[in-house]
Amino acid sequence: MGDIFMSVVKRCLELIINVVREGFIKNFYRCIILINFKLKP
Known part of the structure:
Protein backbone atom coordinates (compact mmCIF):
# COMPACT_ATOMS: atom_id res chain seq x y z
CA MET A 1 0.00 0.00 0.00
CA GLY A 2 2.85 2.39 0.82
CA ASP A 3 4.50 1.77 -2.55
CA ILE A 4 1.29 2.59 -4.42
CA PHE A 5 0.83 5.78 -2.40
CA MET A 6 4.43 6.87 -3.11
CA SER A 7 4.04 6.19 -6.84
CA VAL A 8 0.84 8.27 -6.93
CA VAL A 9 2.54 11.12 -5.05
CA LYS A 10 5.52 11.00 -7.44
CA ARG A 11 3.20 11.12 -10.46
CA CYS A 12 1.27 14.07 -9.03
CA LEU A 13 4.51 15.93 -8.28
CA GLU A 14 5.77 15.30 -11.83
CA LEU A 15 2.51 16.67 -13.28
CA ILE A 16 2.67 19.76 -11.06
CA ILE A 17 6.33 20.36 -11.97
CA ASN A 18 5.55 20.03 -15.69
CA VAL A 19 2.64 22.49 -15.44
CA VAL A 20 4.72 25.00 -13.47
CA ARG A 21 7.61 24.64 -15.91
CA GLU A 22 5.34 25.19 -18.93
CA GLY A 23 3.72 28.22 -17.29
CA PHE A 24 7.14 29.65 -16.42
CA ILE A 25 8.40 29.17 -19.98
CA LYS A 26 5.27 30.82 -21.44
CA LYS A 40 12.02 48.91 -30.64
CA PRO A 41 11.94 52.63 -31.53
Whole structure:
Protein backbone atom coordinates (compact mmCIF):
# COMPACT_ATOMS: atom_id res chain seq x y z
CA MET A 1 0.00 0.00 0.00
CA GLY A 2 2.85 2.39 0.82
CA ASP A 3 4.50 1.77 -2.55
CA ILE A 4 1.29 2.59 -4.42
CA PHE A 5 0.83 5.78 -2.40
CA MET A 6 4.43 6.87 -3.11
CA SER A 7 4.04 6.19 -6.84
CA VAL A 8 0.84 8.27 -6.93
CA VAL A 9 2.54 11.12 -5.05
CA LYS A 10 5.52 11.00 -7.44
CA ARG A 11 3.20 11.12 -10.46
CA CYS A 12 1.27 14.07 -9.03
CA LEU A 13 4.51 15.93 -8.28
CA GLU A 14 5.77 15.30 -11.83
CA LEU A 15 2.51 16.67 -13.28
CA ILE A 16 2.67 19.76 -11.06
CA ILE A 17 6.33 20.36 -11.97
CA ASN A 18 5.55 20.03 -15.69
CA VAL A 19 2.64 22.49 -15.44
CA VAL A 20 4.72 25.00 -13.47
CA ARG A 21 7.61 24.64 -15.91
CA GLU A 22 5.34 25.19 -18.93
CA GLY A 23 3.72 28.22 -17.29
CA PHE A 24 7.14 29.65 -16.42
CA ILE A 25 8.40 29.17 -19.98
CA LYS A 26 5.27 30.82 -21.44
CA ASN A 27 5.57 33.79 -19.09
CA PHE A 28 9.30 34.01 -19.85
CA TYR A 29 8.63 34.19 -23.60
CA ARG A 30 5.89 36.76 -23.01
CA CYS A 31 8.31 38.94 -21.03
CA ILE A 32 10.94 38.66 -23.79
CA ILE A 33 8.36 39.66 -26.42
CA LEU A 34 7.23 42.64 -24.32
CA ILE A 35 10.83 43.75 -23.74
CA ASN A 36 11.65 43.48 -27.45
CA PHE A 37 8.49 45.42 -28.32
CA LYS A 38 9.37 48.22 -25.87
CA LEU A 39 13.01 48.40 -27.00
CA LYS A 40 12.02 48.91 -30.64
CA PRO A 41 11.94 52.63 -31.53
